[in-house]
Amino acid sequence: xxxxxxxxxxxxxxxxxxxxxxxxxxxxxxxxxxxxxxxxxxxxxxxxxxxxxxxxxxxxxxxxxxxxxxxxxxxxxxxxxxxxxxxxxxxxxxxxxxxxxxxxxxxxxxxxxxxxxxxxxxxxxxxxxxxxxxxxxxxxxxxxxxxxxxxxxxxxxxxxxxxxxxxxxxxxxxxxxxxxxxxxxxxxxxxxxxxxxxxxxxxxxxxxxxxxxxxxxxxxxxxxxxxxxxxxxxxxxxxxxxxxxxxxxxxxxxxxxxxxxxxxxxxxxxxxxxxxxxxxxxxxxxxxxxxxxxxxxxxxxxxxxxxxxxxxxxxxxxxxxxxxxxxxxxxxxxxxxxxxxxxxxxxxxxxxxxxxxxxxxxxxxxxxxxxxxxxxxxxxxxxxxxxxxxxxxxxxxxxxxxxxxxxxxxxxxxxxxxxxxxxxxxxxxxxxxxxxxxxxxxxxxxxxxxxxxxxxxxxxxxxxxxxxxxxxxxxx
Amino acid sequence: xxxxxxxxxxxxxxxxxxxxxxxxxxxxxxxxxxxxxxxxxxxxxxxxxxxxxxxxxxxxxxxxxxxxxxxxxxxxxxxxxxxxxxxxxxxxxxxxxxxxxxxxxxxxxxxxxxxxxxxxxxxxxxxxxxxxxxxxxxxxxxxxxxxxxxxxxxxxxxxxxxxxxxxxxxxxxxxxxxxxxxxxxxxxxxxxxxxxxxxxxxxxxxxxxxxxxxxxxxxxxxxxxxxxxxxxxxxxxxxxxxxxxxxxxxxxxxxxxxxxxxxxxxxxxxxxxxxxxxxxxxxxxxxxxxxxxxxxxxxxxxxxxxxxxxxxxxxxxxxxxxxxxxxxxxxxxxxxxxxxxxxxxxxxxxxxxxxxxxxxxxxxxxxxxxxxxxxxxxxxxxxxxxxxxxxxxxxxxxxxxxxxxxxxxxxxxxxxxxxxxxxxxxxxxxxxxxxxxxxxxxxxxxxxxxxxxxxxxxxxxxxxxxxxxxxxxxxxxxxxxxxxxxxxxxxx
Numbered sequence: 001x002x003x004x005x006x007x008x009x010x011x012x013x014x015x016x017x018x019x020x021x022x023x024x025x026x027x028x029x030x031x032x033x034x035x036x037x038x039x040x041x042x043x044x045x046x047x048x049x050x051x052x053x054x055x056x057x058x059x060x061x062x063x064x065x066x067x068x069x070x071x072x073x074x075x076x077x078x079x080x081x082x083x084x085x086x087x088x089x090x091x092x093x094x095x096x097x098x099x100x101x102x103x104x105x106x107x108x109x110x111x112x113x114x115x116x117x118x119x120x121x122x123x124x125x126x127x128x129x130x131x132x133x134x135x136x137x138x139x140x141x142x143x144x145x146x147x148x149x150x151x152x153x154x155x156x157x158x159x160x161x162x163x164x165x166x167x168x169x170x171x172x173x174x175x176x177x178x179x180x181x182x183x184x185x186x187x188x189x190x191x192x193x194x195x196x197x198x199x200x201x202x203x204x205x206x207x208x209x210x211x212x213x214x215x216x217x218x219x220x221x222x223x224x225x226x227x228x229x230x231x232x233x234x235x236x237x238x239x240x241x242x243x244x245x246x247x248x249x250x251x252x253x254x255x256x257x258x259x260x261x262x263x264x265x266x267x268x269x270x271x272x273x274x275x276x277x278x279x280x281x282x283x284x285x286x287x288x289x290x291x292x293x294x295x296x297x298x299x300x301x302x303x304x305x306x307x308x309x310x311x312x313x314x315x316x317x318x319x320x321x322x323x324x325x326x327x328x329x330x331x332x333x334x335x336x337x338x339x340x341x342x343x344x345x346x347x348x349x350x351x352x353x354x355x356x357x358x359x360x361x362x363x364x365x366x367x368x369x370x371x372x373x374x375x376x377x378x379x380x381x382x383x384x385x386x387x388x389x390x391x392x393x394x395x396x397x398x399x400x401x402x403x404x405x406x407x408x409x410x411x412x413x414x415x416x417x418x419x420x421x422x423x424x425x426x427x428x429x430x431x432x433x434x435x436x437x438x439x440x441x442x443x444x445x446x447x448x449x450x451x452x453x454x455x456x457x458x459x460x461x462x463x464x465x466x467x468x469x470x471x472x473x474x475x476x
Numbered sequence: 477x478x479x480x481x482x483x484x485x486x487x488x489x490x491x492x493x494x495x496x497x498x499x500x501x502x503x504x505x506x507x508x509x510x511x512x513x514x515x516x517x518x519x520x521x522x523x524x525x526x527x528x529x530x531x532x533x534x535x536x537x538x539x540x541x542x543x544x545x546x547x548x549x550x551x552x553x554x555x556x557x558x559x560x561x562x563x564x565x566x567x568x569x570x571x572x573x574x575x576x577x578x579x580x581x582x583x584x585x586x587x588x589x590x591x592x593x594x595x596x597x598x599x600x601x602x603x604x605x606x607x608x609x610x611x612x613x614x615x616x617x618x619x620x621x622x623x624x625x626x627x628x629x630x631x632x633x634x635x636x637x638x639x640x641x642x643x644x645x646x647x648x649x650x651x652x653x654x655x656x657x658x659x660x661x662x663x664x665x666x667x668x669x670x671x672x673x674x675x676x677x678x679x680x681x682x683x684x685x686x687x688x689x690x691x692x693x694x695x696x697x698x699x700x701x702x703x704x705x706x707x708x709x710x711x712x713x714x715x716x717x718x719x720x721x722x723x724x725x726x727x728x729x730x731x732x733x734x735x736x737x738x739x740x741x742x743x744x745x746x747x748x749x750x751x752x753x754x755x756x757x758x759x760x761x762x763x764x765x766x767x768x769x770x771x772x773x774x775x776x777x778x779x780x781x782x783x784x785x786x787x788x789x790x791x792x793x794x795x796x797x798x799x800x801x802x803x804x805x806x807x808x809x810x811x812x813x814x815x816x817x818x819x820x821x822x823x824x825x826x827x828x829x830x831x832x833x834x835x836x837x838x839x840x841x842x843x844x845x846x847x848x849x850x851x852x853x854x855x856x857x858x859x860x861x862x863x864x865x866x867x868x869x870x871x872x873x874x875x876x877x878x879x880x881x882x883x884x885x886x887x888x889x890x891x892x893x894x895x896x897x898x899x900x901x902x903x904x905x906x907x908x909x910x911x912x913x914x915x916x917x918x919x920x921x922x923x924x925x926x927x928x929x930x931x932x933x934x935x936x937x938x939x940x941x942x943x944x945x946x947x948x949x950x951x952x953x954x955x956x957x958x959x960x961x962x963x964x965x966x967x968x
Contacts, residue, residue: 097862173700174688176864189694220854221872234875236852241878244885246953262954263885263961269941270962278822279963281874289878338861343669343681394677395669400684433704 088208089377089411089453090324092333093198093225094313094360095183096384098341099175101398102405103387103436104353105148106162106418110141113425117391117434121348121398133349138162142418147354150361151409154368155416159375160409161473163445164420167386167403167438175341175400178385183224185443185463197462198332199229201450204458208329213291215332216323218316223334232332233288238297238319243289264289297322306370309362313337317367324374331454340384344395364409375410379453379474382407383442390425390434402431403438406445412453412474419471444468452476506568508605508839510537510901517544521931523816524548529968530779530818531555531810532609534831537902537927552810556803558608558648566605569841573598575636583633591632593844595639596857600842600850603830610810614647614802616826617778618654619857620865622690624663626858634663634715634724635858651771651800652762655690659758660726662715668863671714673707675734683707685863691761693770702741708734709745709753768795772805777868779809781821787812820967822870825853827968828880832887832960835928836897845893849886853879877966884960888953899952902927921946921955928959938962 108114109125124131126143135143136152142164144152154160169188170178177189185197198215207214215232217223226232235241243260264286271282300322308314316335323330339356346353360382368375387404403423409415423429423437431437447468450456452475459468517524517540524544528535531552535543543551562570570576575583575594583591599619603612622642626632638661646654658664665671668682683706687698712733716725728751738745738753743760745753761767772791776783791805798804809815823831829850833840840846850856853876860866867873886892888899903920921942929938945955959965 171700172688172694173703174684174694175862176688177694217875220852220875221867222875227869227871236854243878244882244889244891246885246889247891259954262950263881263958266941266945266958267881267961270938270958274963276963277870277874278877278966282877282963285877343679344672393672393679394674395672395679399680433700 088329088331089379090330090333091449091454092317092320092335092378092380094335094337094380094382095179095223095225096340096360096382097175097179097336097338098384099178099386099388099400100340100384100404101342101346101353101388102164102384102403103390104346104348105145105357106138106164106405107135107143107145108141108164108422108425109135109143111425113390113427117425119392120396121346121392123349138418141422145354145357146349147357148361150365154365154409158415159368159413160407160415161413162418163406163408163440163471163473164418165403165423165436165438166406166420166440166442166445168442169438170386173386173400173402175385180224182383182385182442183227185446187441187443187464187466191464196223196225196227196229197446198225198334199227199232200462201454201456202229202232202332204461205454205456208331213288213323213328213330215334216320216330217334218319219334219336223336225334233284237315238292238295238322241289241292291328295322295326295328302366302370304369304372306366307362308366308370309359311359311363313359314363314366317363318370321367321370324371324378342388342397343393343399344397346392346397368409371410376412378410379412379449380407380409381446381449382409387436390430390436401435403436406442408445408449408473412476414473414475419473440471441466441468444471445473448473506565508565508837510837510898516926516930517541525930526816526818526968527810529831530815530821531613533603533612533827534834534968535930536834537837540930549811552610552807555608555610556648556807556810558611561607563605563607566601569601569605570598573601576640583636588627588632591636592626592858593847595626595632595635596847596850597842599857600830600840600846603826604833604838604840604842610806611644611647615643617774618643618647620860621774622654622658622664623860623863623865624667624858625861628861629666630724631663631667632858634661634666637661637724638663646802648803648806651767651795651802652759655762656755656758658690659686659713659754662724662726665713665715665726670710673711673713674732675711678704678707678711678734680704680707683710687761689863691770692764692766693773696764696766696770698741705738705740706754706757708736708738709740709757712751713754762800763796765792765796768792768800771795771800775805775809779806780815780818782819784814787814821868822873823966823968824866824868824873825850825855825876825880826857828853828966829883831965831968832884833895835960836887836899836956837902838887838895838897840892840896841894843894846895849879849883849892853883880966881957881961885954885957888957888960890953897956899924899956903952915946917949918943918946920952921950924952924955925959928956929962929964932964
């Protein structure tokens with residue numbers, strides 16, 4: 001049987017308390033019934049954060065190690081100011097790598113040119129009764145790919161919006177250049193910078209807490225968008241995040257843990273000074289280890305019956321939800337989803353891209369359900385480096401194009417609209433060699449999110465002297 | 477590796493060498509030898525360590541003294557003139573890797589992940605044990621330059637041939653030959669979609685990456701129009717159908733070739749050229765000054781760690797003079813005194829893993845458990861999806877430290893499957909100068925420190941830590957693990 005003494009949704013506290021009582025040495029004074037919403041309550045109720053940091057953990061895994069040195073030095077939390085301030089908003093970015101085909105995600109079914117150029121892979125109009133699989137109506141001109149049906153209710157209830165014909169000024173149509181442009185927050189490939197826009201955002205705003213989990217990328221390598229951030233962490237999975245415990249250490253688990261503590265302390269010493277990237281990263285890693293040791297992410301149970309797909313994106317969003325609910329100071333989470341470079345066999349309402357979209361729709365719908373009321377603190381931005389060419393190619397796919405679609409979901413979003421300054425799809429309206437023109441600068445969208453949701457008022461530094469024009473996509 | 481995988485795989489494997497029992501047989505019959513001496517040469521070893529760390533995947537015990545004795549020039553020339561001879565330790569272990577032994581027909585019967593596993597196994601074994609370390613470093617360089625993603629299409633099945641005929645064959649040869657081989661390689665044709673590049677509706681993927689990543693570089697002066705024209709030149713370059721029954725060879729399909737006139741980088745390509753259109757493009761690109769500069773820049777970054785404009789110009793000039801002779805570019809670079817004092821370069825996870833295995837003189841089969849550690853560190857070989865290869869910037873790898881520490885700990889504790897280390901042999905070496913007053917614990921700690929961090933541990937802030945470790949009689953395995961975990965060991 002699994003021990004789920006402390007799941008991140010907060011339902012585990014009663015079990016935690018029972019468990020804690022089994023350890024007479026543990027400090028159980030702080031364990032009280034959890035108010036559903038401690039920060040709104042008028043009485044000086046303890047926050048989840050305090051519960052987690054203060055006692056629940058010392059009561060369990062560390063307590064099991066008895067007189068472990070690490071337990072003595074690390075369990076005491078720092079100041080509680082952050083926990084008592086209003087909940088920080090969280091930005092979740094999802095980067096669709098490879099150039100997602102915006103024209104088949106939000107389908108301009110009102111354009112004849114769309115169907116002339118996409119005879120095989122085009123998505124039928126919502127009112128096209130000849131087809132059983134067709135776009136879901138968003139308005140009189142745009143329809144949603146049917147594989148994203150899980151998102152339709154969110155569009156309907158006003159928490160989801162699309163920005164069409166949106167992109168950067170990148171002219172290379174190279175994945176790497178276009179990604180680099182977008183992740184560095186630059187105008188185009190000629191103006192990109194070595195650091196990422198999220199790294200500059202983090203640098204230009206005050207961290208709400210000293211959390212090592214302020215910015216987390218669920219990725220084996222740090223994405224460029226966080227390059228240059230000293231307070232960002234790249235993780236494959238929260239579950240794997242602990243130091244090795246040798247099997248060969250004599251028998252009991254507590255010895256394994258003592259080895260782990262010994263390693264931790266020796267590493268702290270080795271990485272104590274030095275300002276190169278590796279030494280800094282080492283210090284941050286050790287700090288993250290401390291924090292995650294206090295959580296039990298592998299036991300996380302989503303709320304509301306939310307079912308995340310067993311995919312990288314589903315698992316990533318599930319872990320983001322866990323971190324947000326655990327209230328460990330997360331402000332920014334970055335996720336990636338590859339597989340959008342559909343040069344061949346892209347498919348229409350079925351096929352490769354439809355499967356990709358289905359995963360994305362199911363994952364985002366599960367995340368929204370799981371976060372429930374807390375979703376008002378969370379804004380999800382979905383972006384891609386460029387859209388794809390209007391005309392399908394001989395491999396029944398599409399080549400690299402220009403403008404694409406961005407999605408905004410969650411807190412503060414003025415949903416239920418497809419925002420666009422539509423450039424049109426006729427030959428004279430396209431950009432050579434046959435691509436959707438970009439009429440909304442992606443930086444305007446990101447800047448509005450940073451300003452209105454993460455309260456960044458130093459945007460000119462974040463977007464390299466670009467003075468953004470907001471599109472009224474979000475409420476202040 | 478799951479037990480089920482093993483069984484399934486073993487049944488399919490003619491030699492069956494990958495079964496743990498059998499690989500143990502090989503390892504017992506041909507164990508990794510302990511070095512005669514692991515003494516360090518006299519004097520300041522830092523420049524020597526720097527050079528050996530750049531030319532190779534890091535010294536094995538005894539290497540530094542041997543190289544110091546033979547002289548750096550001879551060492552580099554020996555490394556540049558790699559031949560096909562390898563030590564039996566490596567040859568015997570490679571013998572079990574059937575993806576390089578069997579025909580494509582049989583290969584097609586293996587599950588894809590088994591093929592990838594064997595590809596990774598061979599790469600690890602060669603990097604750890606090859607006496608031709610520089611060639612292995614260049615194989616790493618070119619494997620990323622001409623990156624193939626094994627999980628796209630038939631990539632895994634095409635990659636063994638690509639590995640042998642493109643990357644390994646030309647790693648220290650002539651760049652234009654390698655470029656041509658890559659352009660004809662079914663692995664590349666399939667990975668960058670050129671097999672679907674047909675007359676009328678060209679697919680630009682290969683054409684673009686050929687110029688951006690393989691030759692000119694993104695600032696190399698080509699335009700979107702050039703990409704489209706090069707794509708037209710490559711129409712009809714495809715992979716033989718039903719490759720499992722034949723060998724998956726390159727095929728030119730005249731019916732799918734766009735035979736009209738083209739202009740590439742301002743040069744006219746007359747109509748009716750057929751396959752020669754793209755051969756001409758490859759020649760134009762290979763002799764282009766932008767290609768010379770691009771390759772020179774990458775080599776500088778790889779070996780020196782920075783783009784020194786003097787060296788970039790010098791190497792680019794050699795490239796143009798010698799028509800792309802890789803050895804001719806490398807020799808002055810590696811012999812340059814500048815290299816001895818170059819800034820540190822972060823080890824990518826593969827570099828880190830291989831250097832750890834080498835420094836501890838590990839006995840490894842390169843098996844799946846080892847590969848899992850590499851994947852956790854973020855660099856599973858042949859599985860970088862994008863054509864630019866694994867990143868080399870430090871910032872890209874700052875998230876990999878925990879996985880590195882955990883590998884170091886597992887390796888030192890003998891908990892990496894198919895891999896063992898004999899720390900007592902290393903720690904008890906009497907070849908290291910000791911204070912007569914040293915306790916046994918102190919001697920062991922100092923011996924390990926000198927092997928893993930040669931020339932560093934004695935002189936810097938580790939002294940205190942090492943003393944503490946010795947005073948508390950910390951186990952050898954934990955000392956070795958910590959030294960591999962140190963910030964210093966993450967750099968070369």
